Amino acid sequence: MPKRDDPSVPSHAAVPRTAIVFCQVLELEIAHFASNADHIVRIVPMEQGLHNEPNKLRQRVQSALDEIENETDAETIVLGYGICSRGTQGVRTDRCQLVIPRAHDCITLLLGDRKRYAEYVTRHPGTYWYSPGWIKHHLPPGPHRYDVMSREYRDKYGDDNAEFLLATERQWYATYDRATYVEVDGIGVGHEHIRLTQECAQWLGWRFDRQSGDPRLLRQLVLGPWDPEHFVTVQPGQTIRLTGDERVIEAL
DSSP: OOOTTOTTSOOGGGSOOEEEEEEGGGHHHHHHHHTTOTTEEEEEEEOTTGGGSHHHHHHHHHHHHHHHHHHSOOSEEEEEOOOTTTTTTTOOOSSSEEEEESOSSHHHHHHTOHHHHHHHHHHOTTEEEEOHHHHHHSOOSSHHHHHHHHHHHHHHHOHHHHHHHHHHHHHHHTTOOEEEEEEETTSSOOHHHHHHHHHHHHHHTOEEEEEEEOOHHHHHHHHOOOOTTTEEEEOTTOOEEEOSSTTOEEEO
16 A cells, blocks of 8 residues: 555645546556545546446536536546547536546556557457456456346347347457456455456457556556656646547647
């Protein structure tokens, strides 16, 4: 756990009063680094899966930003999100500075480097990522998900329609060929989640891989300072947009 007298942790004077809005798949990691951070005035987890509905994600995040500005003395609001299907594009603040990592999604934060993430998915484009947070807050592809969806479809739609929907689910699985587990060392369940990912990969006929997470980006996200190489600092009234290059996002 980081301590306030740890030289790797910025002093209180160096870090503004901060609120964090983040996807709950990063719940364990955010809680770990925020546990002794007295500059944090509010932590707001958002439900997993909002990236599948970008407009809803944008609305929910914007509402959280507005509440923080109205109800706290925060000076900075940090987003534990990437561009996330462009769901964070367009959010803005009126009073606080907004800090957003240069990331497409949460996997960059777990791996600790957007270049590492880009290189991995270039080599392995059919990768489905598993992590402690994904496993806790989402039913990942595998036998348990298939059983749950099968029961749900049959109860709601009957056997014939269920078979059609399950066939569609299997087609979705076929777009992937690798289950990769990533965990920041010392944060998460560990062997139980690795075993589950291996079982899912075997059931699906995918390859299994394990990547060690790097805590640097998550530590900086929570504790600062937010260097421009890895984070965009957005001033009140500004927002962000996707750049289409290695910067990922920029303020405008």
